[in-house]
Amino acid sequence: MPLILDDASLEPWLDPDLTDREAIRNVVRHLDASLFEHWPVSRAVNRPGNDEDAELINPF
Secondary structure, eight states: OOOOBOHHHHHHHHOTTOOOHHHHHHHOOBOOGGGSOOOOOOGGGGOGGGTTOGGGGSOO
16 A cells, blocks of 8 residues: 655654654654545556556556
């Protein structure tokens, strides 16, 4: 599942010393998915050999 964090959460999320789950929940804030536009794409997106094909980002 993708994880989308606000800017203030990036440093704590990447802190290797922050391992307590409750502490992480207290400092990390997810961005609401409704703030993003999304659409289905071709299964070819997950194939590194297709990275040069700009058409892959078009809605499927």
